[in-house]
Each structure stands twice: as C-alpha cells, then as structure tokens.
Amino acid sequence: MLPEICLALAMVGITAYAVLGSADFGAGFWDLTAGGARRGGRVRGMVQHAMSPVWEANHVWLIFVLVVVWTAFPVAFGSIFSTLSIPLFLAALGIIFRGAAFALRGQAGTIREARVLGALFASSSVLIPFCLGAAIGGIASGRVPVGNATGDVWSSWLNPTSVLIGVLGVVTGAHLAAVFLAADSRRAGQEDLVHAFRTRALGSGVLAGALALAGLLVVRSDARALFDGLTSGAGLACVLVSGAAGVGTLVLVARGRHEPARFVAAVSVAAIVAGWAFAQRPYLLPPELTLDEAAAPDATLAAVLAGLGIGAVILVPSLWLLYRLVLRGVLDQRFEPLDQRFTTLDKDERR
Amino acid sequence: MVDLVVAQALSETLGGGPQPDLLEARQMQALSLAVHIPLVCFGIAFPAMFLFVEGLYLRTGDETFKRLAVKWSKVALTLFAVGVVTGTILSFEFGLLWPEFMASFGQVFGIAFALEGISFFVEAIFMAIYVYGWQRLSPRVHFLTGIPIVISGFAGSFNVIAVNGWMNDPGGFDVVGGRVVDPRPWEAMFNDAMAHEVFHMYLAGYVVAGFIVAGVYSAAWLRGRRDKYVHTALVVTLSFACLAAPVQVIVGDWAARSVTQRQPVKLAAFEGLAHTTKGASFTIGGVFDEDEQRVRWGIEIPHLLSLLAEHDPNATITGLDSVPPEDRPPVNVVRFAFQTMVGIGTGLALLGAVFFLTWWRRRRLPRSRWFFRAVVAAGPLALVALIAGWITTEVGRQPWIVYEVMRTEQAVTSADGLETGYVALVLVYLALASGVLWMLRRLARQG
Numbered sequence: 001m002l003p004e005i006c007l008a009l010a011m012v013g014i015t016a017y018a019v020l021g022s023a024d025f026g027a028g029f030w031d032l033t034a035g036g037a038r039r040g041g042r043v044r045g046m047v048q049h050a051m052s053p054v055w056e057a058n059h060v061w062l063i064f065v066l067v068v069v070w071t072a073f074p075v076a077f078g079s080i081f082s083t084l085s086i087p088l089f090l091a092a093l094g095i096i097f098r099g100a101a102f103a104l105r106g107q108a109g110t111i112r113e114a115r116v117l118g119a120l121f122a123s124s125s126v127l128i129p130f131c132l133g134a135a136i137g138g139i140a141s142g143r144v145p146v147g148n149a150t151g152d153v154w155s156s157w158l159n160p161t162s163v164l165i166g167v168l169g170v171v172t173g174a175h176l177a178a179v180f181l182a183a184d185s186r187r188a189g190q191e192d193l194v195h196a197f198r199t200r201a202l203g204s205g206v207l208a209g210a211l212a213l214a215g216l217l218v219v220r221s222d223a224r225a226l227f228d229g230l231t232s233g234a235g236l237a238c239v240l241v242s243g244a245a246g247v248g249t250l251v252l253v254a255r256g257r258h259e260p261a262r263f264v265a266a267v268s269v270a271a272i273v274a275g276w277a278f279a280q281r282p283y284l285l286p287p288e289l290t291l292d293e294a295a296a297p298d299a300t301l302a303a304v305l306a307g308l309g310i311g312a313v314i315l316v317p318s319l320w321l322l323y324r325l326v327l328r329g330v331l332d333q334r335f336e337p338l339d340q341r342f343t344t345l346d347k348d349e350r351r
Numbered sequence: 352m353v354d355l356v357v358a359q360a361l362s363e364t365l366g367g368g369p370q371p372d373l374l375e376a377r378q379m380q381a382l383s384l385a386v387h388i389p390l391v392c393f394g395i396a397f398p399a400m401f402l403f404v405e406g407l408y409l410r411t412g413d414e415t416f417k418r419l420a421v422k423w424s425k426v427a428l429t430l431f432a433v434g435v436v437t438g439t440i441l442s443f444e445f446g447l448l449w450p451e452f453m454a455s456f457g458q459v460f461g462i463a464f465a466l467e468g469i470s471f472f473v474e475a476i477f478m479a480i481y482v483y484g485w486q487r488l489s490p491r492v493h494f495l496t497g498i499p500i501v502i503s504g505f506a507g508s509f510n511v512i513a514v515n516g517w518m519n520d521p522g523g524f525d526v527v528g529g530r531v532v533d534p535r536p537w538e539a540m541f542n543d544a545m546a547h548e549v550f551h552m553y554l555a556g557y558v559v560a561g562f563i564v565a566g567v568y569s570a571a572w573l574r575g576r577r578d579k580y581v582h583t584a585l586v587v588t589l590s591f592a593c594l595a596a597p598v599q600v601i602v603g604d605w606a607a608r609s610v611t612q613r614q615p616v617k618l619a620a621f622e623g624l625a626h627t628t629k630g631a632s633f634t635i636g637g638v639f640d641e642d643e644q645r646v647r648w649g650i651e652i653p654h655l656l657s658l659l660a661e662h663d664p665n666a667t668i669t670g671l672d673s674v675p676p677e678d679r680p681p682v683n684v685v686r687f688a689f690q691t692m693v694g695i696g697t698g699l700a701l702l703g704a705v706f707f708l709t710w711w712r713r714r715r716l717p718r719s720r721w722f723f724r725a726v727v728a729a730g731p732l733a734l735v736a737l738i739a740g741w742i743t744t745e746v747g748r749q750p751w752i753v754y755e756v757m758r759t760e761q762a763v764t765s766a767d768g769l770e771t772g773y774v775a776l777v778l779v780y781l782a783l784a785s786g787v788l789w790m791l792r793r794l795a796r797q798g
Contacts, residue, residue, distance in 0.1 A: 053483045056435050056475040060468065066442045067468045070453050071461025071536075078365050078454030081446025085766045092443040093779055096436045100783055103432030107790045117786075148367030148450050149765040296458035296534065303462045303536040311469030318499070322476045331483035 003295035006072040006304055007277070007284075010065055015273045017061035019176060019266045022169065024055045026177025028098065028125020029170065030200060031118060037111055041339030044118060046193050048338060050184040052106065053331040057322060059099065071304050073294045075146060076284050083144045083151030084135045087162075091131035098124035111342045118338070126170055133169030137162030140276060141223035142286040160222040164215045171211055172269060175204035179249060179265045183258035187327075188335045194258070201253045201261075209246055212272075225286060229279025238275030242268045361757050362529030364454040367765035375769035376448040377759065379776055381745070383440050385738050386780050390434035392737065394474070394504045395556030396591065397427040400564070402497040404587055409490055415579050419587075421485055423564075426794055428482045433787055435475065448769075452752055452762035455531045459524045460514045462536040467510035474503040508556070509549050516545035519744070520613055521753045544613060547606040548744075554599045555740065558699060559733045561592025566730035567795045569723040585716060589726070592733075593703030600700050603693070604659070610747075611660040614754065615669035616678070617747040620685040622656055623649075624670045631656040631668040636690070639682040644671075646686075680749040688742035695736035702729055 027047045034040025070077040081088060101120035108114035134157040138144055141161040144151050156162075178201035185193035220227040229235045245268035252261035280286050284294040295301060325331050401423040408416035442464075445453055477499040484493055517523070523539030524531050565588035568581050611618045618624075624631055625644035633656040637649020654664040661668070671679050702725055709717045716722075752759040 053479040056432060057472065057479060059435060059439070060472045060475050063439060063442060063471060064468045066446075067461060067464040070446065070457040071465055072458075074457030074461070075364060075454045077446055077457060078450035081443070081453070082365070082367070082450035082764045082766055085447050085764065088443060089447055089772055089775075092440050092447070093775060095439050095443075096779055096783060099436035099439075100433050100786060103429050104786050104790050107429060107793060109793060146365065147765075148363070148365040148370070148454075150365075150367045153766065296461075297532075300458040300461070300534045300536050304465055307462050307465050308469070311466060315469055315472050318473050318476045322480060325480060325484070330487045331480065333483065333486075 002298055002301040002305070003072070003291050006068065006295065006301050007291060009304075009308060010068045010072070011273060011277050013061050013065040013068060015270045017058070017065060018169075018172075018273055019269050020054070020058035021061055022129060022173035022269070023176040023180050024051055024058055024173075025098075025125040025129045025170070026173035026175065026204075027051050027181060028102075028122045029174040030177060030181070030197075032122030032126065037115060037339045041337035042190070042193060043196065044338035045336050045341070046181055046185055046188070046190065046197075048106070049188065049333065049335050050181055051102070052333070053326055054322070055099075055102065057319070059095075068304065068308075072296055072301055073284060074296060076289060076294045078148065079146050079150075079285060079289075080135070080139060080144055082147075082149035083153070083156050084138055085149065086153055087131040087135045087138075087157040091128050091135070094124040094128040094131065097121070098128060109342070111339055114338060114342065125173075129169035129173050130166040131157075133166035134158070134162035136169075136276070137165035139285060140165070140226050140280060141219075142225065144285050146285060146289050160218045161226070164211075164218045168208065168211050168215060171204055171208045175201060175208050175249075176265055176269065178204055179253060179258070179261050182253065183262055186258055187329055188332065190335060194256075198253055198256070198258075202250060205246065205250045205253070209243070212243075212246075226279055229281070230275055233278070235275050235279040238271045238278060242271035242275065245271060360529065361455065361526055361531070361761065363451055363761070364531070365451055370760065370763045370765050371767055372769035373760050373763045375773045376763045379769065379773050380444055380448055381742075382776060382780060383437065383444055384741060384745075386783070387434065387437040387441055388737060388741060389559065389734055390430055390437060391508060391552075392556040392559040393427060393430045394434055395508055395553060396560035397423060397430070397564075398478075398497060398500040398504055399557075400560070400587055400591055401427060402494070402501060404583070405494055405497065407583075409494055415583060419580060419584055422794075424482050424485075426791070428478055429790060430787075431474070431478050433783070435471075437783075438471070447766075447772075448764055449752070449762045450764050452757065455757065455762075456524070456753060458534045459531065459536060459539045460517050463510045463513045463517075463540045467507050470503040470507035470510060473499055474507060477503070505553065508552060510540075512549045512552055513540045513542070513545045515744075516548045517542045518752065519548075519748055519754050520544035521756050526756065544609065547602065547609050550602045551599070551606050551740070554595045554602055555733075555737050557591050557595035558599060559730075559737050561588045561595065562699065562726065562733045563730035564588045565592060566727045569726040573720060573723050573727070582716070586710075589706050589716075590710075592699075592729075593706040596696070596699040596703035599696060603696060608660060608662075611668070614748070616671060616674050617680065617685070617744075618660060619669060619671045619673075620680045620682045620747050621689040621743065622668075623682055623686045624656065624668055626672050627667060627670040629657075629667045630654050630665045631660075633659060639686055641682070678750065680747050685743055685747045688739040688746065691739040692736045692743055695732050695739070699729055699733060699736070702726070 027050065031044050031047045034043040097120045101117040101124070105114055105117040105121060108117055137159065138156040141159060143156040143159065178197045182194050182197035182201055185197055216227065216230070219230065230239055245264050249261050249265040249268060252264060282290045282292070284291045401420045404416050404423065405420040407413070408420060477496055480496045481493065481500060484496060488496065517539050520542040521539070522542055523535040523537070525533045565585060568584040568588065571581050572585060607618070623634060623639040623646040630653070632651045632653045634646045634649035634651050637646040639645070640647050657666040657668055658664045660666065671682065705717060705722065709715065748754055750758050750760070752762045
C-alpha cells in the first residue's frame, strides 16, 4: 500500500507540473511565435504579466517529483537518470536558460536586451517539454533497464514514442498556455488579447487532439504493451475522460467562458497522466522493475509520507493563497506591452 | 557514528559498465555548487534584511525605508529565480552524475530533500506574494508575508546541509552483504555533523550577502553619495555582516573540533599533519611536500594546533598516516582552501569589530576612506572564503562520497562522454554569470 501512495504523490507532482509548468513553457512558445518587437509586444507583455508571480512556484513541482522519486524509488531514479542522461541534461540546460532569461528580461533596459533574453527564454521553453516528454516516452515504452547507464543512450529517447510524447508535450503546453492567457487577458481588460489567445487555444487544442489520436497508432506499433494498457480498463477510462475534457475545453473557449476552461483543460492533462500510470501497471520501469520491487523499505516510505504530510499542512494553504491572490488580480502589475515598456523607461531616465 | 554496522565493503546497487568520467563528474558537480552557493547566501540573508528595513518603514513611515525595501526585494527575487534554476541543476546532477549514490542511499537521506522541497515551495510562493504585493496588500499584511520567506530560507538550507552533514557523518542504515539495508531516515537526517555545518553556513550567508550588498553602497559612499538612503543601506547591511563575522570565528572553532573528533584524517589534511603528533604545531602558509610528508616554507607555531583542535596544548592529533595513502584527500588543495577561508574569515571578523566599536562608542559610521575601501573588498573576499570553505569540507572528505562507506568513484555514472557536458556547462554558467553581473550592475547604478 505504501508504494502505491508514494507513487500517487509523485503522480500528483507530475500532473501539477504537466499543467502549471507546461503552461509556462507554452507561454514561452507564444512568446517565441509572437512576431516582431512591435507586433508581438502585446502578447509578450501579457506573457510576462501572467507568468511573473507564479512561474517559480510552478517550477518547484519538478523538484517535488524528483525528491519523491529519489527517496521512495531510488533504484528507478538512478536508472532513469543514467540512461536518459542526454535528454535530461539538455532539459537541465534549458531550465537554466529559461528561468534566468525570463527573470533577467524583467530587468532589461532596452528592447534589444529584452529581445535577446526573450529569444533565449522562449526557445528553451520549447526544448524543455520536448526533452522531458521524450524521457517519459523512453520509460513508458520500456527502454530504461535497471542499471547504471545500461540502456541505449540514443534510442532510449530518440524513438517514435518519445518523439510523439515530446511533441505532444510542447503542443499541449501551448494549448494550456493559450487557455490560461485568454482568461488572464480578460482579467487585465485586454479584449484584443482575449481574442488572440482564444484563436491560439482553439488551433493548438485541435492540433493536440489530432496528434494524440494519431499518436495512438504510433504507440500501437512502437510500444504495444503501453498501447494495450491505454486501450483497456482504467487506462482506457482515463483516455476517454481526457478526450472528453479536451473537447469540453474547446467548447468553453469557443463560447468565451475562459475561467472554467482553465479547470477543464487541467482535467484533460491530469487524466492522461493518470492513464499513463494505469497503462504501465504494475511496472515502474517496464518491462522488468515493478513498483513494489522499486520501492524503498517501508521506514523510508513512511518517513516521506509523514514529512510531506506535515509539509502539506503549510504548503496547501500557501498555494491556495498564492493562486487566490493571482486569480483575484491582487498581485497583478499594470499591463504593459513589452515593447512599450522601454519607451516609458527611456522617458523616465531622461526626466 | 558508533551504531553503523559496515559488515563488508559496499557493492553496486545498479551495476553497469566501467565508470570512466569520475574527474569530469566531480568538476561538474563542484562548478554547479560553486555557482549555486553564493545565491543561497542571498536566499538566507537578504529576506531578513529587506524585512528589517520594511519594519523600520512601518514604525517611522519614512519613505526612504520603503524605497530601500522595495529595491532589495526586487533584487532578491531575481537572484532567487536564478537560484531556483541553479538549484534544479544540482538535483538533476545527483541523478545524472551519481546514479549509484542515489540508488543506494536515496532511501536513507532523501527525506531531508523532501522537506527541503516543501521549504523551497513556501519560499517561492511568499517571495512572489511579497514582491508583487507591494501595491495592493495592506502594509501590515505585506510585512507578514515576508516572515515565511525568512523561515523557509532557513529551513531549506537546514535540510540540504543535513544531507551534507550525513555524508560526513553517515548513519541511519546498515550495510549487509554489500547492500544498504534498514534505512532509518530520521536518524540519518539528525546526524552529528549537521548542527555545526548549519550554523556555519547560515552565518556565512549573512557575512557574504551582507558584505556584498554593503560593498555596493560603500562604493557609492566613496563616490560621494552620502544621503539617508545610502546611509541606511550601509548601516543595515554592515550590522548584519559585522555581527555575523566575529560569531563565525567561534562557530568555525566548533566545526574544526567536531571534524577533529569525527574525521581526523580530514583535519590532518587541513593542517598538512603527516604523522600523529603529541603537542602538534600549527603551520601558516607553505606547501605540503608529498615526498617528504611535511609542510615546507611555512611559519610554524608550536603546540597551537593541539590547542586549537583539542583546547589542550599537549593533545595528540591524528596524522594522515593513520590511514593508507589511497584513503587520504589531496592535502594541498584542502589545506590551501582551509587557510584561505581562515585567513579571510579572520580579516572579516576584524573589519566587523572596527564597525561595531565605532558604532558603539560614536553612534556613527567610521570616517576613514580605508574602512569603506575595505568593505568594497570584503564582499568578493567573503565569496572566496565561502567557496574555499566548501572546498575544504568537500575535497577534505575525499576519496569518500559517504565517509568511510562509499567511495566517490563507486558512485559515479557509467555514461561516457561527460567531457561534452562539462564544456557545455562551463559555457552556460559563464553566460549566466555575465547575465547576473550585468543585471546587478544595472540595478546598482539605478541606486
């Protein structure tokens, strides 16, 4: 029982990161594709505006997942990180550039500096979800054996399933980001941006759905065990929920109901993450390491649960406070298109 | 640790091919730590400073204090963001570079990191609320949202350092048949090396962050900017740094005596003491000669080492020869780092004393330009001492990753080609460092 509870905790972390973290990466995607300094200024301003107060807390979910996995499932952790060292190292470098460039862009003094930092931030925002998705694809398709770097360094993450999940990670993130940013734009009273992000949300949502459906065929030929898990029992139920929530999101966005769309979009991602867990049951590293074999002794698992349980008493209200303040606009700064920020700054300095 | 049963040498948990890239892995880890640790200092100390200044604002209503607190909190947020990513790299590297270590011992020490994760979360949440809440939260509520930042900053470093303490004083598990069994996570976390390491690092945070920020305003002072804003910034940062620096000497003594008890070979490396000696002398400077097994060209002070390490001039101090050569750390690296740390630390403590004596007797800052020049130099020097201190403890623990249980070479990844990763990491950190320095310069120029 303890291993299942610890796995569930890790899955909660992965889900939270796949929703909140992905949305921040997706925001980077829209920043990247927003066009020239002038034309993209408003979109980039909204990305900066929406992400600033929350991206660090969102990022911590990744750390949360890592610490739970290396404490509760240490052998799996060592095997995953040594075999998948290349995509995970690339993701790590991406994380440095993404976070640092985003934080430094807030202090940029000229549009040129902001553009260089923005390009770094935005391109890393595409790299990270691809690499992390590819790593998950390697695990799910049974390419990570137990051992110190005993899997293939290349084909463990450059294979059909990995590439599919990597691309799906990028597209889903973009979709989530567009849904969230449309709602944020409405709160900031920027109707033109609501419209712009609504269009993006619908386009990326349709693309993500199509990719997911086509992806099932890829998984069927590349990782049959995973496919069977996703198309039967609890795995199938999750896939259906995810699909229904995805369609629901599109309907809500199309009707301009952006706040509920946030939550339905999150359900769609949560369901597919849960479906992945069900599909590869009872394995943690298919096809050899089961969850029970991978789990640390009960003393450790109990300590993790106790520690995180006590932590949750502080953490959950804190998170609730943060998101409540954000959604009520208490932490909002004045909205300012990114390109215009510099014209006003220049004026201030002249004065 | 008495109750540790090491029945036989540790065998591999994961198992794999040869492990060719130990040197690169160690360099990458050291580089990443050296980049991250200065940021940790700001995470520990800066929140207490801006919260103190905000407290002054609440009491007096003077806008100068508020301007300073807003400014510092914005700088702190940017440094925190960079610390978030460099800290993430460290957690990735645990798996990327040391999979055998994690696979064997994650079950033992992991709990401390789980708690660190929670602290880190709370810190990130309240940092955002504090920095973005200046306009719309009431002043009192705003002040209160700063308190969790200070507490979680302390709790986070406490947890991480507990793991480092455990690596130096491993316990809370047994080794049976070459396997790590019966993990007792809480026992591992509350190890005997934890307390002095935590206090040493916590004070270092105040010394480093305090002197670096004070250095920025000292430079402004020397350029002739002597308004209330600069004056307040100087008094606050110097008070924190100059209070911490002399106390650090006492905690350092505690740490050294603890190392004497628990890791005598490490202490022998600090001092370049080849042979177990009664009434050992302390040697300042010089180089340890591996062939002759003694320190050459140093200044020798009789009995001082015994006096410092055991508080008894005739105490016997264990030498490097108590273990075979393959179990000894590289003496010169450790010794040079140790002497650098102690030398700079002593200087900073003296600088702190000058500030406090002047403040206590005259209620003002020292007037000599040399004092302000010294403060400008103190920031970078404190940073050097910080890194030297970590080199002392980390290289001093070699060849062990888990002291006397697991060798570093056993812990490393079997993945090949770390050279490429190393080069990439160096370039990325160079870019990062220049980015951060560029930003700090800009912020400093804005006043």
